[in-house]
Amino acid sequence: MLRFIAGRILTMLLTALCLTFVVFFLTNLGPNLEKVAKSEIGVRISDAEVESWLARNGYAQPVLVRYGEWLGVLPGWTGEAADGTPTGRCVAQDQSLEEADRFCGILQGDWGYSTVFRAPVSEIIARSLALTGKLMFWVMAVMVPGALLLGVLAGMREGSRLDRSLSTFAITTTATPEYVSGVVFIAVFASTAVGLRWFNGSATSAMEDITFVNFTLPVMTIALYGMGYIARMTRASMAEVMTAQYIRTARLKGVRFRDIVLRHALRNALIAPFTVIMLQFPWLLNGVVIVETLFNYKGFGWTLVQAAGNNDIELLLGVSVVSVFVVLVTQLISDIGYVYLNPRIRIS
Amino acid sequence: MDALTWTGSLGTVLNPLLWVSVALLLLAVAGQVLASLLPAPQMRPRPDGTLVATTGLRGLADTAGRFALLALLAVLLAYIVAGALMPYGSAGIVGAVARRFAPVWISLALVFALSIHFRRRLGLFGRLFDSTIGMIGFGLVLFWVFTALYFTAFGWIATHDPLSQLSGMKNVLPGEPVAMAPEGAWPHYLLGGDNLARDVFSRMVAGSAIVVLIAPLATLFAFMVGITLGLPAAYFGGRLDQILSFLANLVLAFPVILLFYLLVTPEIVQTGIPSFMAMVLFVFPILFLAVLLDSRYRTDRRKRWPILAVTLAVTGWLYLSLVSQPGTPVNFLHPDVDLFNIPGGILIVFVSVVFVNSPTVFRIGRGLALDLATRDYVAAAQTRGERPWYIMLWEMLPNARGPLIVDFCLRIGYTTILLGTLGFFGLGLPPESPDWGTTINDGRRFLSIYPHAAIVPALALLSLVLGLNLLADGLREESLKD
Numbered sequence: 001m002l003r004f005i006a007g008r009i010l011t012m013l014l015t016a017l018c019l020t021f022v023v024f025f026l027t028n029l030g031p032n033l034e035k036v037a038k039s040e041i042g043v044r045i046s047d048a049e050v051e052s053w054l055a056r057n058g059y060a061q062p063v064l065v066r067y068g069e070w071l072g073v074l075p076g077w078t079g080e081a082a083d084g085t086p087t088g089r090c091v092a093q094d095q096s097l098e099e100a101d102r103f104c105g106i107l108q109g110d111w112g113y114s115t116v117f118r119a120p121v122s123e124i125i126a127r128s129l130a131l132t133g134k135l136m137f138w139v140m141a142v143m144v145p146g147a148l149l150l151g152v153l154a155g156m157r158e159g160s161r162l163d164r165s166l167s168t169f170a171i172t173t174t175a176t177p178e179y180v181s182g183v184v185f186i187a188v189f190a191s192t193a194v195g196l197r198w199f200n201g202s203a204t205s206a207m208e209d210i211t212f213v214n215f216t217l218p219v220m221t222i223a224l225y226g227m228g229y230i231a232r233m234t235r236a237s238m239a240e241v242m243t244a245q246y247i248r249t250a251r252l253k254g255v256r257f258r259d260i261v262l263r264h265a266l267r268n269a270l271i272a273p274f275t276v277i278m279l280q281f282p283w284l285l286n287g288v289v290i291v292e293t294l295f296n297y298k299g300f301g302w303t304l305v306q307a308a309g310n311n312d313i314e315l316l317l318g319v320s321v322v323s324v325f326v327v328l329v330t331q332l333i334s335d336i337g338y339v340y341l342n343p344r345i346r347i348s
Numbered sequence: 349m350d351a352l353t354w355t356g357s358l359g360t361v362l363n364p365l366l367w368v369s370v371a372l373l374l375l376a377v378a379g380q381v382l383a384s385l386l387p388a389p390q391m392r393p394r395p396d397g398t399l400v401a402t403t404g405l406r407g408l409a410d411t412a413g414r415f416a417l418l419a420l421l422a423v424l425l426a427y428i429v430a431g432a433l434m435p436y437g438s439a440g441i442v443g444a445v446a447r448r449f450a451p452v453w454i455s456l457a458l459v460f461a462l463s464i465h466f467r468r469r470l471g472l473f474g475r476l477f478d479s480t481i482g483m484i485g486f487g488l489v490l491f492w493v494f495t496a497l498y499f500t501a502f503g504w505i506a507t508h509d510p511l512s513q514l515s516g517m518k519n520v521l522p523g524e525p526v527a528m529a530p531e532g533a534w535p536h537y538l539l540g541g542d543n544l545a546r547d548v549f550s551r552m553v554a555g556s557a558i559v560v561l562i563a564p565l566a567t568l569f570a571f572m573v574g575i576t577l578g579l580p581a582a583y584f585g586g587r588l589d590q591i592l593s594f595l596a597n598l599v600l601a602f603p604v605i606l607l608f609y610l611l612v613t614p615e616i617v618q619t620g621i622p623s624f625m626a627m628v629l630f631v632f633p634i635l636f637l638a639v640l641l642d643s644r645y646r647t648d649r650r651k652r653w654p655i656l657a658v659t660l661a662v663t664g665w666l667y668l669s670l671v672s673q674p675g676t677p678v679n680f681l682h683p684d685v686d687l688f689n690i691p692g693g694i695l696i697v698f699v700s701v702v703f704v705n706s707p708t709v710f711r712i713g714r715g716l717a718l719d720l721a722t723r724d725y726v727a728a729a730q731t732r733g734e735r736p737w738y739i740m741l742w743e744m745l746p747n748a749r750g751p752l753i754v755d756f757c758l759r760i761g762y763t764t765i766l767l768g769t770l771g772f773f774g775l776g777l778p779p780e781s782p783d784w785g786t787t788i789n790d791g792r793r794f795l796s797i798y799p800h801a802a803i804v805p806a807l808a809l810l811s812l813v814l815g816l817n818l819l820a821d822g823l824r825e826e827s828l829k830d
Binding site: 027174190 | 377380381383384406409410481594597598600601602603604605606609610611613615616618619621761765768769772773785788791792795796797799802803806807809810813814816817818821
């Protein structure tokens with residue numbers, strides 16, 4: 001088991017390294033850097049001025065070297081500014097070369113500086129993650145119990161009317177992406193023109209104070225899309241368990257149907273949904289980006305859109321690292337959890 | 349011209365009927381669900397030794413549900429038929445829209461009548477008409493396919509030009525008459541105007557053409573990429589499998605939106621990375637076709653080379669014309685030889701959607717092939733001395749068709765959602781493009797005041813994706829009965 005986990009963690013680190021390099025490469029392509037230079041010193045500058053600005057600010061080195069510096073495994077670049085003062089990746093203002101650290105990458109906790117928000121990247125990400133964490137907590141609190149209940153009710157009597165109605169409902173929710181359900185919800189429940197005006201169409205006020213009125217719509221929008229998928233997986237798993245030999249034995253013994261479902265079937269039927277719920281995280285991230293944009297909730301997804309839309313390279317890199325990390329860790333948990341929960345799989 | 353009401357004079361008769369049938373259907377469904385929680389009806393022995401079972405509450409609820417559904421369908425049909433037959437304006441917006449869709453209704457009726465009549469001879473497709481869910485899904489999908497077809501081929505159905513702005517029509521409500529209508533223009537904005545004074549109804553129809561064209565094609569390409577890589581990964585295993593699986597997992601671990609934001613920005617397009625990705629990804633369909641035909645005709649000396657040459661020539665030319673685009677770094681074909689160019693942004697959107705979908709298809713294909721590779725017929729083919737590619741493409745692939753077809757339907761729906769996501773964030777497609785994602789994005793700014801501009805494309809997208817999912821569900825159910 002230990003070897004299995006170690007192998008998984010190694011693969012995960014390798015994947016993380018590859019992915020962060022891809023993101024680094026794509027965000028640091030020539031046209032992006034040119035845009036940065038122009039936004040720093042003015043739009044109407046010549047190509048030669050762009051070149052020299054890039055060279056002075058350490059952008060002229062090979063991509064791999066700069067990736068190493070950003071990661072914190074290579075020493076940061078040093079140079080001289082136009083007036084002769086020493087500059088460098090790790091050199092703050094009014095600091096000499098000797099005082100500055102040699103390494104300053106994300107491994108050292110130096111995530112860079114956001115050009116859009118004029119604040120350190122780590123600060124912005126911490127703040128937005130806290131906001132998104134609240135959103136995700138409520139989404140999970142609504143989605144997981146709801147989906148499991150739907151799936152177990154549908155799967156315990158496969159082919160029954162209840163199963164058909166619930167399955168159709170689950171299919172409908174999986175066919176409704178967040179930007180459709182969000183738009184419909186706002187129009188029905190929050191519109192000033194025709195709607196019921198039960199809830200708020202914007203979740204901006206929820207950033208300070210979460211209430212039922214301002215947080216219901218964003219949470220429901222994300223939860224609904226994921227719910228159908230998890231419910232279908234639970235249903236399939238439950239239906240499979242219900243055809244197993246030991247269930248038949250229990251029925252023949254005369255165990256009550258309710259006890260069969262709750263005591264014998266449920267525990268075995270929940271192994272597959274566990275992995276599915278864990279693997280839902282990349283999709284939930286999608287939903288978070290859409291919903292936070294739609295409801296104007298300034299969390300992690302909203303930050304991603306702002307960083308990408310405004311060519312804020314360091315912030316975008318930070319956001320990518322966090323999201324890739326979340327995805328990979330949940331995959332790891334799902335792999336290990338599956339092996340741990342399923343008594344039929346033994347790794348020696 | 350007066351403004352149109354929703355149902356006009358039709359509503360006085362049909363609206364109450366509609367509400368009654370909807371209420372009945374909901375009651376019946378609730379009754380069915382409650383009845384299914386009760387114990388099954390008891391069997392009673394009769395004096396002659398036979399058993400008799402009463403249908404009980406459950407049977408009653410089933411019958412009620414069936415009749416309520418039929419009643420609802422009849423009312424909806426009445427709206428469409430009456431709307432199409434009554435003079436313009438007297439049947440309201442519903443009638444006018446129903447009339448605009450008349451070619452689609454006729455085609456749908458023809459396809460359904462023919463398919464149901466010949467369903468016993470049509471294999472899996474014919475058996476689809478045994479399941480209500482599958483039929484509803486097929487109907488929804490076909491509706492949008494015909495809409496897209498008639499709009500692109502003949503310019504039917506849409507009432508205005510999807511891009512033209514008429515003065516005074518900004519954010520107007522559905523059914524508003526066109527102020528100062530130019531000569532020969534349609535007199536109303538049937539589903540209202542958007543915030544740039546364009547006709548929402550026509551934009552929805554024009555958007556269907558983009559979605560219905562790109563989504564299935566992109567899915568098909570993703571399938572060819574995924575299958576061409578997934579089958580050998582499973583069949584040969586070993587190092588090849590490890591490398592390919594690692595790469596697939598790499599792409600899958602990428603949050604989709606981040607990938608889109610990295611791939612579809614103007615700066616990245618300028619460097620030509622999407623064009624180079626297109627060059628790589630579009631090779632796979634050619635490879636797939638060539639290997640497919642070559643492995644089949646390998647032993648037939650007379651046919652092998654001509655078939656291969658023709659295939660490579662035709663697909664190669666298509667490939668070069670597709671990849672070479674003026675205005676991008678990949679532009680090498682002379683305009684006279686270049687067969688077609690794909691308008692702004694669509695190629696990039698296409699490539700990124702194929703790229704996102706292929707790893708999942710790879711996983712599915714690999715999983716299916718791992719299972720099929722242990723079958724006896726594969727061992728028999730190996731003993732016969734067949735080549736690996738023949739076994740993969742002509743022995744294993746046809747036996748994986750059931751799950752692959754079902755997944756294909758689901759995946760078109762998912763691709764439609766991805767296209768909508770791209771449009772929703774304003775990525776790739778030009779901002780005036782009528783595709784549904786972009787229109788939802790346009791409309792959402794005024795959502796709480798003028799919801800119609802965003803709701804119409806949102807519901808259109810929902811109905812298409814729902815149709816595809818229901819169709820996949822019906823196909824799965826019917827193919828399991830084999």
